[in-house]
Amino acid sequence: MTTSRGPVPGAGPDPMGGGAGLADPAEQLARLGRSWTWILGMAIATLVPGILALVWPDVTLHVLAVLVGLYLLAMGGFRFVAVFGREEQGERLPGLLLAVLFVVGGVLCLRNPLQTIAALSLIVGGVWLVSGIVTLYTAIATKDLPHRGVVMAVAVLGIAAGIVVLALPTESARALTRLLGLWLVLLGLAETAVALAWRSALRRAGVTGHEGSGTVA
Template sequence: MTVSRGPAPHTTPDPLAYGAEATGDGSRGGPPAEAADAGPEERLARLGGSWTWLLGSAVTTLVPGILILVWPDETLHVLAVLIGLYLLVTGGFRFVAAFAREHGDRLAGLLIAVVYVLAGVLCLRHPLQTIAALSLITGAVWLVSGMLTGWAALAAKGMPHRGFVLGVSALAVVAGVVVLALPSESAVALTRLLGLWLVLLGVAELVLAMALRSALGKNRSDAGAGRPTV
């Protein structure tokens, strides 16, 4: 327990990194002069550790899920494009967010980002545009990313909202297992299932983003009042 004289470094969950060090304004700690001269890695760390980055990831997950549920009878090509773009964009979010983690824990975040990007490319390839292939790829990504995120959360014992992060990772694991376990005879059923899981995961990340915003606001208020911060 230390008494801060200003915005203090604070470990915060991230949509993808879940363990960024952020100050009260959602950026990594450090004097203003250092922030002005920060290199690309430090800038990525501040960006990836902000609650708005987590919000962007949540929206990226939520929007495709809503579109799939609203138009479940669209062509398989449209579904492949939606899921492929979701995976690619989410991979980009996770790549940036990985830099908000400590160097020792950064590998898991970068690995998740690579898995998302590779899966997105596979979904956009024409030969793989079958509902079974899309379900297999998406389910595998959710399972792997959920396990890696859960492992990172368990390793960071001082992480705020650690229970939330573990809950999101558990939801991703369950989504991956369910999608991989179901038969592929019913394309409509699997399409709706994919859309439903995307919405659930997006809402979970949205709640986490709002919790992070509240925590950062409280941390900034406590720092300004000179109250002890962790």
């Protein structure tokens, strides 16, 4: 789930320091993290494992754990880069914590001793629940957020996904696969809507290219 603060009207890509030398890595990551295509990449990283889970429901618990673990690791990487797109240093902490949470969750899913239905549900449900709460807080606190309602809806969807996965007992790998696949597809579609909303906001502000002056959480 992603949130982006509204772009500054008339703001475009920052100059590359007059072309002298290499660009600062932090600035390069900030440009990438502010791009609507980066948000779309996060959505695709969510959709793909969800679709695989739905069309391949008979996977073993081991395969499901690997699939979910790779998804969480990928999302951790996407979120880490998105942190640099935030304007204020103090605003980066929540996004950084979420990135770490996704990476830790991915590592735990990939560990053999933890590949049980209960453990996998606990890890994924916990990550979604915390991520949804943080995203909802960010959406409420950021008053100039473009398409604020869409972001809040995505956050609520993430919270609901976490609660359902944590509360709904699943007795088989097949049932868990279908449950996680359904929520991954729903979240992926919602994140796609956020990416398109961010692109629309950039175009209305007259920002050229795929990036703007804003923040991504």
